[in-house]
Amino acid sequence: MANVILRPDWVLPESACTTKVAYTNRRKFIQALGLGSIGFAAMGGCSAESRGMVDGPLDKIPKNAPRDGFPAPRNESYQVPEREITERLVASSYNNFYEFINQGDLKNVWPLVDDYKPFPWTLEVRGQVAKRQTWDLEELIKSMPLEERVCRFRCVEAWSMTIPWTGFPLAKLIERCEPKSSASYVKFTCVSRPDQLPGQKRATWYPWPYFEALRMDEAMNELAFVAVGMYGEPLPKQNGSPLRLVLPWKYGYKGPKAVTRIEFTRRQPGTFWNELQPREYGFLSNVNPNIPHPRWTQASEKFLPSEGVERRIRTQIFNGYDEWVGHLYPDEPRTPSGPIVR
Ligand code: MTE
Numbered sequence: 001m002a003n004v005i006l007r008p009d010w011v012l013p014e015s016a017c018t019t020k021v022a023y024t025n026r027r028k029f030i031q032a033l034g035l036g037s038i039g040f041a042a043m044g045g046c047s048a049e050s051r052g053m054v055d056g057p058l059d060k061i062p063k064n065a066p067r068d069g070f071p072a073p074r075n076e077s078y079q080v081p082e083r084e085i086t087e088r089l090v091a092s093s094y095n096n097f098y099e100f101i102n103q104g105d106l107k108n109v110w111p112l113v114d115d116y117k118p119f120p121w122t123l124e125v126r127g128q129v130a131k132r133q134t135w136d137l138e139e140l141i142k143s144m145p146l147e148e149r150v151c152r153f154r155c156v157e158a159w160s161m162t163i164p165w166t167g168f169p170l171a172k173l174i175e176r177c178e179p180k181s182s183a184s185y186v187k188f189t190c191v192s193r194p195d196q197l198p199g200q201k202r203a204t205w206y207p208w209p210y211f212e213a214l215r216m217d218e219a220m221n222e223l224a225f226v227a228v229g230m231y232g233e234p235l236p237k238q239n240g241s242p243l244r245l246v247l248p249w250k251y252g253y254k255g256p257k258a259v260t261r262i263e264f265t266r267r268q269p270g271t272f273w274n275e276l277q278p279r280e281y282g283f284l285s286n287v288n289p290n291i292p293h294p295r296w297t298q299a300s301e302k303f304l305p306s307e308g309v310e311r312r313i314r315t316q317i318f319n320g321y322d323e324w325v326g327h328l329y330p331d332e333p334r335t336p337s338g339p340i341v342r
Contacts, residue, residue: 057092057110062241064119065234066138069146072166072229078149080320083313085150086161087306088231094304095238096155097257098206099190099197113237116196118258121242127263128183137242141228144168148232149225149246154287154319156251160301165246166229171220173262179216183264187213188245191258207276212245212256213269213283215328223248223324249321251285282341286332287319294339 095109102112121137146166154160174186190210194200200208218224225246228235235241240257247254253273263269273281280294289299303313317334318325326332333340 057089057236057238060092060110060113060236060238061234062118062237065242066119066141067234068142069144070166070229070234071232072146072148074148074150074164078151080150080152080162083152083162083303084305085164086153086304090304090307091161091163091230092236092239096252097199097238097240098203099199099208099210099258100238101199101203109238110236112198115198116193116237116241118191118237118242121260123243123259124261125177125263126261127187127265128180129264130178130180133177140173144172146228151225151246151248152319152321153246153248153252154301154315156253156281156285156293156298158293158296158298158301158315160303160313162305164231165225165227166232166234167225167227167243167246169222170224170226170245171222173226174216174219177262177264179264182266184216185213185265185268186216186219187211187261187263187265187269188256188259189261189263190256191260207272209260210256210272211269212254212271213265214247214254215268216264217328218247218325221325221328223321249286249318249325251287253281254285279341284329284342286325286329286342287315288317288332288342289315290317290333290336291342292339299336 093110094107096107097109098106100109100112100116119138123135123137123140125133125135144167146168148164148166150162150164152160153163179186188211191197192200192209194208199206214224225248226243227240227246228243230236230239235244243259244257245255245259254271268283271281271283274283287298292298298315300312301315303311305311316322317332318329332342
């Protein structure tokens with residue numbers, strides 16, 4: 001039963017949806033998305049102010065996070081002219097980070113992050129590379145020219161935000177890793193610290209640590225970004241401190257948070273959600289309004305600009321980044337199709 005309560009609705013099998021627990025979760029899910037009559041402002045039954053979180057979520061930037069290069073200059077090639085930037089408080093108080101899940105509202109991650117002390121942090125480079133390396137993250141960040149990019153962010157659960165990220169292109173990091181020509185994929189493994197991450201201790205049915213992977217051509221695309229900050233400051237813990245991937249054309253779950261290892265492989269690696277729910281979550285997971293999730297539509301999304309404000313907007317193929325990445329996916333359905341796992 002505990003397992004069911006702690007699982008996000010989007011990994012529940014459809015067969016479970018008729019049980020009372022699942023019904024309750026479904027209602028919470030619908031409320032959280034603002035799809036029901038109760039909107040985002042009423043999520044959890046109260047406003048941000050009455051939950052005492054007006055400053056709380058923004059206080060979760062590690063005190064010893066490096067700030068060299070902040071705030072970074074904005075790269076004007078990455079803008080989202082048709083939408084406003086999501087309020088910072090919303091982006092840092094409505095999260096998916098299952099390493100922290102506990103009883104209650106799964107999106108309410110920030111109150112659970114205090115024991116997590118990301119720094120010092122090392123990043124390991126392994127697999128099909130000229131040589132294995134282990135970098136100190138602070139040194140790495142200092143050596144990278146930081147920039148800010150404003151990007152659309154689309155979760156598979158059909159909500160979205162617009163976020164200004166600070167970081168550097170993933171391609172730059174990959175070049176430093178010196179992958180061999182045999183490297184066809186790159187796998188990212190996330191933090192494993194059960195003593196600091198309550199979800200890793202409690203939610204034992206997950207295959208910890210979180211892991212994700214990309215094809216090399218996807219990883220080298222200029223849109224693929226390593227974020228070390230957002231809204232002009234280092235990442236708050238709940239947003240993936242000290243570093244995460246931002247892949248704006250893919251569903252949010254393809255962007256691993258708190259990455260500790262990069263590994264280059266010859267064969268396609270597994271991924272966290274695909275291993276858990278292979279009939280619902282595939283390897284590519286590009287944002288595509290033409291491919292419904294087996295349990296809900298992906299044709300539109302609930303855009304969350306600020307607390308208490310939300311609107312339904314149409315989802316764009318590749319989340320509006322067709323020009324950047326469309327050529328990578330000649331088989332991506334361009335007209336409405338049935339639910340397929342890609
Ligand atoms: N990375 C790790 N390590 N653990 C996670 O649970 N959740 C993913 C992704 N990266 C996740 C993760 C999912 S499902 C989403 S939608 C995004 O992070 C959420 O990022 P946000 O909380 O900053 O919006």
